[in-house]
Amino acid sequence: xxxxxxxxxxxxxxxxxxxxxxxxxxxxxxxxxxxxxxxxxxxxxxxxxxxxxxxxxxxxxxxxxxxxxxxxxxxxxxxxxxxxxxxxxxxxxxxxxxxxxxxxxxxxxxxxxxxxxxxxxxxxxxxxxxxxxxxxxxxxxxxxxxxxxxxxxxxxxxxxxxxxxxxxxxxxxxxxxxxxxxxxxxxxxxxxxxxxxxxxxxxxxxxxxxxxxxxxxxxxxxxxxxxxxxxxxxxxxxxxxxxxxxxxxxxxxxxxxxxxxxxxxxxxxxxxxxxxxxxxxxxxxxxxxxxxxxxxxxxxxxxxxxxxxxxxxxxxxxxxxxxxxxxxxxxxxxxx
Numbered sequence: 001x002x003x004x005x006x007x008x009x010x011x012x013x014x015x016x017x018x019x020x021x022x023x024x025x026x027x028x029x030x031x032x033x034x035x036x037x038x039x040x041x042x043x044x045x046x047x048x049x050x051x052x053x054x055x056x057x058x059x060x061x062x063x064x065x066x067x068x069x070x071x072x073x074x075x076x077x078x079x080x081x082x083x084x085x086x087x088x089x090x091x092x093x094x095x096x097x098x099x100x101x102x103x104x105x106x107x108x109x110x111x112x113x114x115x116x117x118x119x120x121x122x123x124x125x126x127x128x129x130x131x132x133x134x135x136x137x138x139x140x141x142x143x144x145x146x147x148x149x150x151x152x153x154x155x156x157x158x159x160x161x162x163x164x165x166x167x168x169x170x171x172x173x174x175x176x177x178x179x180x181x182x183x184x185x186x187x188x189x190x191x192x193x194x195x196x197x198x199x200x201x202x203x204x205x206x207x208x209x210x211x212x213x214x215x216x217x218x219x220x221x222x223x224x225x226x227x228x229x230x231x232x233x234x235x236x237x238x239x240x241x242x243x244x245x246x247x248x249x250x251x252x253x254x255x256x257x258x259x260x261x262x263x264x265x266x267x268x269x270x271x272x273x274x275x276x277x278x279x280x281x282x283x284x285x286x287x288x289x290x291x292x293x294x295x296x297x298x299x300x301x302x303x304x305x306x307x308x309x310x311x312x313x314x315x316x317x318x319x320x321x322x323x324x325x326x327x328x329x330x331x332x333x334x335x336x
Contacts, residue, residue: 004148007114007128015086016046018111022093023052023100024249027204029092030055031166032116032138034064035159036089039146042154050078052099056250061203062165063158071102078102085111092138094122094131116141119302120291136178139166143186157194164195165204172257173201177305215245219255226262230327233259234269236319242274256281267326271311271318278311278318288329297325 019036021029033049040047050069059065071078082088088111096103115126118135135141143163146154155163167187171179174187191197219235226233235255241247252272259268260283267290268283280298282290284305291307294300298309311318 003128003130004145008149010087010112010128011040011043011045014044014046016081016084017048017087017089018081018085019047019049019089019091020099020102020106021051021091022098025051025053025055025059025092026253027059027169028137028139028166030059030062030068031162031164032091032142033089034062034068035139035142035146035162035166036091036116037064037067038156038159038162039150039154042156043150048081050074050081050102052102054249056253057248058204058207058250059165062162064162071100075101079105082106082109082111085109087112087114089114089116090124090126091116091142092119093117094119094124096124116145121301136176136180136183137167137170139163139170140183140186142166143190152189152193155190155193157196160190160193160195161200164190164197165200168197168201169204178303209248209251211246212248212251215241215247215251216255218245220258224259226259226265227323228264231264231266232268232323232326233262233265234271234322235259236315237270237272237274238315239273239275256283259283260285269322269326271315271322273315278313278315279308280311280318280322281308282306293325293329297321 017040019033021033037047037049048069049067050071052071054070069078082105088109090113094117096106099106112127113124114128115122115124116130116138118133118138118141120133122131130141130145132141164187167183171183223235223237224233237252256268256270266285267288270281272279282294284290289304291302291304294302294307294309298311300307300309302308313321
């Protein structure tokens with residue numbers, strides 16, 4: 001890879017490096033960041049991981065978690081590191097709007113930028129570019145980068161498990177159409193390198209709180225809206241649900257997939273009202289491109305079959321807007 005060779009030459013001298021990812025990091029975002037953190041430290045560089053916001057506690061098992069700085073709570077220390085950085089890695093996002101309150105500082109620093117991402121339409125103009133929208137996960141790109149840079153011996157067990165977590169979750173446990181033969185070969189390599197895939201899967205998927213399980217039952221019974229004729233299913237989650245079930249960050253993750261699992265459903269969504277903000281997450285099957293839908297109507301984007309957006313309307317108005325627009329767009333894509 002051309003940029004690997006160029007970056008390798010740049011890293012022949014000791015550098016101060018900051019790695020960041022998008023707000024509300026998921027397993028791919030955090031796993032990619034910490035895998036890269038361990039690799040660059042093994043080369044002798046001064047490396048820090050700064051995330052824009054907190055992340056779910058079911059990701060805290062990842063090696064290096066204790067060293068991660070949260071910009072919202074560690075801004076002063078983070079700003080010092082950002083100002084001193086020679087190189088700024090942007091992982092799993094392609095526009096500075098995705099890093100919330102870090103944006104202003106990130107856009108003002110003088111560090112060179114390396115972009116590692118797999119989302120469509122990148123806005124960041126990096127000095128070192130590892131963007132590839134054909135990749136199933138940013139963790140896949142980090143794996144390829146380390147392999148190209150230093151070979152498999154540079155991938156420790158900690159790195160392998162962080163990368164496996166990212167690939168596993170971003171492929172929907174290898175169910176999404178992005179799951180290629182290359183992904184399976186990559187995962188096989190990570191297992192050979194020591195990744196305990198049973199442990200990783202259990203730590204991510206099998207550490208539910210009792211509150212979350214009760215919320216899941218409530219959401220399926222009371223919050224799921226299904227229109228079989230329109231082939232749409234969606235959840236509407238209110239602020240009162242967060243209070244009543246004492247939900248933590250990450251407790252609504254994956255809920256939208258239950259709606260998409262219903263036979264005959266083409267598009268699924270979850271609309272969440274929390275802390276005076278309304279967010280939407282979309283999933284689809286087949287030709288319906290929810291990234292274009294999210295970009296056009298909800299100021300968002302993402303992948304063809306998985307994307308998100310936001311709304312400035314009230315919760316009820318957002319729901320009505322979604323229902324109206326999705327009916328029109330589904331009929332265009334899947335006419336009766």
